[in-house]
Amino acid sequence: xxxxxxxxxxxxxxxxQSMTLQCAQDMNHEYMSWxxxxxxxxxxxxxxxxxxxxxxxxEVPNGYNVSRSTTEDFPLRLLSAxxxxxxxxxxxxxxxxxxxxxxxxxxxTVL
Amino acid sequence: xxxGEEDPQALSxxxxxxxxxxxxxxxxxxxxxxxxxxxxxGLVHLILIRSNEREKHSGRLRVTLDTSKKSSSLLITASRxxxxxxxxxxxxxxxxxxxxxxxxGTRLQVFP
Numbered sequence: 001x002x003x004x005x006x007x008x009x010x011x012x013x014x015x016x017q018s019m020t021l022q023c024a025q026d027m028n029h030e031y032m033s034w035x036x037x038x039x040x041x042x043x044x045x046x047x048x049x050x051x052x053x054x055x056x057x058x059e060v061p062n063g064y065n066v067s068r069s070t071t072e073d074f075p076l077r078l079l080s081a082x083x084x085x086x087x088x089x090x091x092x093x094x095x096x097x098x099x100x101x102x103x104x105x106x107x108x109t110v111l
Numbered sequence: 112x113x114x115g116e117e118d119p120q121a122l123s124x125x126x127x128x129x130x131x132x133x134x135x136x137x138x139x140x141x142x143x144x145x146x147x148x149x150x151x152x153g154l155v156h157l158i159l160i161r162s163n164e165r166e167k168h169s170g171r172l173r174v175t176l177d178t179s180k181k182s183s184s185l186l187i188t189a190s191r192x193x194x195x196x197x198x199x200x201x202x203x204x205x206x207x208x209x210x211x212x213x214x215x216g217t218r219l220q221v222f223p
Contacts, residue, residue, distance in 0.1 A: 004153075031209050042199060043154075043213040050209050058210065090153060096207040099144055099156030 002026050006091050006103035013081040013110045021076040021106050023091030029101070031094045032074040033058070034066065036087040037105075043090065049074055050096075081110045117200060117217040125222050130187040132217040134200030135180075141206050143176055145185050148197045148216070157185075157198075192223045 007022045025032065033048035035058075045058030049068040063085060065077040074093075078085060088107050092100040118133045134143070142161045146154040160167045160176045160183070167174045173186040187194055197218050201211040 031207075033209070033211075035213070040215060042215040043201075045210060045212070048209055050207070059212075092154075094209075096209070099159050100146075100154070100201075100211065101156070102146075102153035104153045105151075 004091055004093055004101050004103035006089075006106050008106060009104065010107050011109070013078075013108065015081060015083060015110060017081050019078050019081065021078075021089055021091075021108075023074045023076065023103060024072050025074075025091075025093040025101070026072065027093060027101065028071060029093035029095055030071070031096060032068065033092050033094075033100070034064070034074070034076045035090045035092065036060065037090060038087050046076065046089075078108075081108075083110045086110045117198070117214045119217060120215070121218045121220070123220040123222065124190055126190060126192055128190055128221075130190050130194070130219055130221070132185045132198050132219070134183045134185070134214055136183075136200075136202050136212075136214075137181065138202075138204065140178070140202045140204055142203050143174075143183050144201045144203070144211065145172075145174060145183075146199045146201060146213075148199065150196070154199065187219075190219075190221045192221050195219060195221045 004025045034046040035043040044060045047066040049055045088105045091103045094100045144159045145157045148154045158169045171188045176183045197216045199216045201213045
């Protein structure tokens with residue numbers, strides 16, 4: 001079982017560039033979400049989805065877009081990268097009433 | 112804003128000792144979860160306790176929940192060097208765990 005797979009693991013961007021962080025899960029989980037982790041801040045929810053075709057904003061959605069065309073995939077798009085988006089990004093999936101399964105993270109640096 | 116605040120921020124103990132971490136939160140919840148994160152890795156779900164439960168056990172882990180005080184504790188008994196990690200509490204306001212609010216974490220160091 002691969003679980004939750006995130007790509008890329010590391011990325012360096014210049015301010016203003018766009019990119020997509022990929023997330024795929026093979027557990028047939030309905031729920032998927034994106035979090036960012038900054039030092040001393042814990043994890044903060046960016047966007048989440050309760051099923052294919054359904055997405056909603058979390059605590060810190062500005063500057064990010066998501067879509068959920070399939071149950072398996074939940075990509076996170078950075079529209080115009082800013083230094084404040086330098087962070088570690090985690091994708092997670094779950095069943096409606098269970099704990100979250102996390103990917104290994106994508107470490108993004110914006111110069 | 113963070114829902115959960117862990118205490119202490121950092122904890123150092125010797126192998127074999129017990130480790131206790133506390134989590135306080137601000138609003139009413141449906142359930143509270145604890146996660147472990149090894150350095151440079153993703154989070155791993157440890158245990159979930161619902162608001163109508165007061166205590167839950169899983170192996171060497173014991174979690175308590177006091178909804179009147181809006182607090183929870185995680186006890187790791189007979190700690191091992193492999194328990195060295197950061198531990199986070201996370202709260203869910205609804206029965207479904209679509210939106211979790213995480214605390215800032217406790218860094219646990221277990222010395223052999």
